[in-house]
Amino acid sequence: MNTAGERAAAMPAERSGELLRIEGLHSGYGPVTVLWGVDLSVREGGITALIGSNGAGKSTLMRTVSGLVPARAGRIFWRGAELRDATPARVLGLGIAHVPEGRRLFGAMSVEENLLMGAYLRRNDAAGVARDLGRVYTIFPKLKERRRQAAGTMSGGEQQMCAIGRGLMSAPRLLMIDELSLGLSPLLVEQLVDALLALNREGLTILVVEQDVVAALEVSGTAYVMDTGRVTQHGESSALLADPAVRRAYLGAFESQGVSTPRSGTIVV
Amino acid sequence: MFLQILVNGVVLGCLYACIAAGFSLVWGVLNVINLMHGSFIVLGSYLAWGAYHSMGVSPWVTIAIAAPLFYLMGYLVQRGVLNRVMAAPVLVTLTLTFGMDLILNNAMILAFKADYRKLILDPPLGTVAWGSVVVPVDRLVATVFALVLTGALYVLLRRTRMGRAIIAVRLDRDAARLMGVDVPVTYAAAFGLGAAMAGCAGVLLALIFPISPLSSIPYLGKAFVVCVLGGLGSVPGAVLGGLVLGLVESFGAMAIGPEHAVTLSFALLIGFLVFRPQGLLGKRGFE
Ligand SMILES: Nc1ncnc2c1ncn2[C@@H]1O[C@H](COP(=O)(O)OP(=O)(O)OP(=O)(O)O)[C@@H](O)[C@H]1O
Ligand SMILES: [Mg+2]
Numbered sequence A: 001m002n003t004a005g006e007r008a009a010a011m012p013a014e015r016s017g018e019l020l021r022i023e024g025l026h027s028g029y030g031p032v033t034v035l036w037g038v039d040l041s042v043r044e045g046g047i048t049a050l051i052g053s054n055g056a057g058k059s060t061l062m063r064t065v066s067g068l069v070p071a072r073a074g075r076i077f078w079r080g081a082e083l084r085d086a087t088p089a090r091v092l093g094l095g096i097a098h099v100p101e102g103r104r105l106f107g108a109m110s111v112e113e114n115l116l117m118g119a120y121l122r123r124n125d126a127a128g129v130a131r132d133l134g135r136v137y138t139i140f141p142k143l144k145e146r147r148r149q150a151a152g153t154m155s156g157g158e159q160q161m162c163a164i165g166r167g168l169m170s171a172p173r174l175l176m177i178d179e180l181s182l183g184l185s186p187l188l189v190e191q192l193v194d195a196l197l198a199l200n201r202e203g204l205t206i207l208v209v210e211q212d213v214v215a216a217l218e219v220s221g222t223a224y225v226m227d228t229g230r231v232t233q234h235g236e237s238s239a240l241l242a243d244p245a246v247r248r249a250y251l252g253a254f255e256s257q258g259v260s261t262p263r264s265g266t267i268v269v
Numbered sequence B: 001m002f003l004q005i006l007v008n009g010v011v012l013g014c015l016y017a018c019i020a021a022g023f024s025l026v027w028g029v030l031n032v033i034n035l036m037h038g039s040f041i042v043l044g045s046y047l048a049w050g051a052y053h054s055m056g057v058s059p060w061v062t063i064a065i066a067a068p069l070f071y072l073m074g075y076l077v078q079r080g081v082l083n084r085v086m087a088a089p090v091l092v093t094l095t096l097t098f099g100m101d102l103i104l105n106n107a108m109i110l111a112f113k114a115d116y117r118k119l120i121l122d123p124p125l126g127t128v129a130w131g132s133v134v135v136p137v138d139r140l141v142a143t144v145f146a147l148v149l150t151g152a153l154y155v156l157l158r159r160t161r162m163g164r165a166i167i168a169v170r171l172d173r174d175a176a177r178l179m180g181v182d183v184p185v186t187y188a189a190a191f192g193l194g195a196a197m198a199g200c201a202g203v204l205l206a207l208i209f210p211i212s213p214l215s216s217i218p219y220l221g222k223a224f225v226v227c228v229l230g231g232l233g234s235v236p237g238a239v240l241g242g243l244v245l246g247l248v249e250s251f252g253a254m255a256i257g258p259e260h261a262v263t264l265s266f267a268l269l270i271g272f273l274v275f276r277p278q279g280l281l282g283k284r285g286f287e
Helices: A004-009 A058-065 A088-094 A111-118 A126-139 A141-145 A156-168 A186-201 A213-219 A237-242 A244-256 B002-030 B037-055 B059-080 B090-112 B137-159 B161-171 B173-178 B183-206 B213-230 B235-256 B258-275
Strands: A018-029 A032-043 A047-052 A071-078 A096-099 A174-178 A205-209 A222-227 A230-236 B127-130 B133-136
Touching: A018 A058, A032 A047, A032 A058, A032 A071, A032 A205, A032 A222, A032 A230, A047 A058, A047 A186, A047 A213, A058 A071, A058 A096, A058 A174, A058 A205, A088 A096, A088 B173, A096 A156, A111 A126, A111 A156, A111 B161, A126 A141, A126 A156, A126 A186, A141 A156, A156 A174, A156 A186, A186 A205, A186 A213, A213 A237, A222 A237, A222 A244, A230 A237, A237 A244, B002 B037, B002 B133, B002 B137, B002 B161, B002 B183, B002 B213, B002 B235, B037 B059, B037 B090, B037 B183, B037 B213, B059 B137, B059 B183, B090 B213, B127 B137, B133 B137, B137 B161, B137 B183, B137 B235, B161 B173, B161 B183, B173 B183, B213 B235, B213 B258, B235 B258
Parallel strands: A047 A205, A047 A222, A096 A174, A174 A205
Antiparallel strands: A018 A032, A018 A071, A222 A230, B127 B133
């Protein structure tokens, strides 16, 4: 886990192009504006972490990129082309998969049906879907054991595996994961992180929101810190990890309160 | 005697299941109480009647025509009208389907008059008897068709891409959107399936009951009661609810007189709403 930052930093040069660029993004819900001009860039082949306090707008940012929440101002570019105002189906079709906060599995469906829902758009690619299903089962053997079980009856860790697997089933270039470790045991988190690092080595670009700031900064190459709808800091994760301001704001609170930061009751759509 | 009543109840129950399955699907997935459902059924009956008596098309063939025709009609109604108000409170869609039902029902009264018609097969199919139990063959065939249609709906929802999308939207709309599901199109497909089930049920019922625009309300009432009995939004629930209602009506009619059968079914409705509002199989998802 600790060497991940170095790994991401040592990406080959041809994979260092920019995949996603966000400029001056404003977004929100009804009368409420949540994002007030966010700038962010995701480099191809890397792991980018998004951290920040509760209610900062991290989930809203992901939802706006994936088209669930309409943008109000600003621009989103995917590999140089305008992505703003695209439908969720188009965003997914272009190669951005979103593993939402709280996993949001289809609880009454089986694990395999959930995974197949992830490949919903690949209607003419039965062979590719079958191959990727096998790949997901190789990465998460637990899911294969439980393929016929209703997804809602599994443990939190298995559900998160299923949610990540479902995201992979669209064969994305960029995987956005909201709250990777939420409610999971440290051992499970480590398993998930290892799986994601392996996927990243195979070329998958990852944008991850994570409450556990130390873990997030250790695993990622680049990181963004958000506060009340704005990016307050960004840079190489190792530099942020050493930054006294970041330590005071996030790690200080983190260390003094023990295992994890407290979560206010966030409303999730 | 007991066996005869039991068989009558099961026959009735299967038809009720078919009446209710589409209504339950639309209610469960779209959260729309489609008050046009009864009129769709009557329209299906008229289609069967017209096809048979003016063109000699047998009702079994008419089913194959009614299914795509009603699907298309339902699809267009949802896309063109209901999708515009899906975000509104349920009362708005209720009022809207109420209004559209008035139009549809009155159009049928204008077109067909309110008098009762009957689809009479020529030659008649006769009856079959097992010992003392006697069942008209047309009823029996209609029952089998009702079961096959309901089963087909179940398989379609569980096994096809479109069916999975419908269930996914019902379980978690935003998660379904993240999978690339087009929600308005899926709503339209679900409403179309509901209408197709109603139209096909109407074709079958034309063989058994007199046809009149006035029947739409009783049919709607049956669909409503079956949904409450079986639990909303599941095909097995509709089958169970249909069978329970069919048996209760048929044994009830025998015990306290056929004129009280409707009272009995609504007493059951009220009882369930008070004591078990989730129905017998009430749970999320189509299983
Ligand atoms: N559906 C919604 N409707 C209205 N306001 C919302 C909705 N979802 C989120 N918000 C508000 O938007 C703000 C940002 O929420 P968001 O979930 O994006 O934050 P977050 O950074 O992901 O927080 P957390 O770490 O708690 O997940 C919060 O004030 C929240 O209350
Ligand atoms: Mg969040």
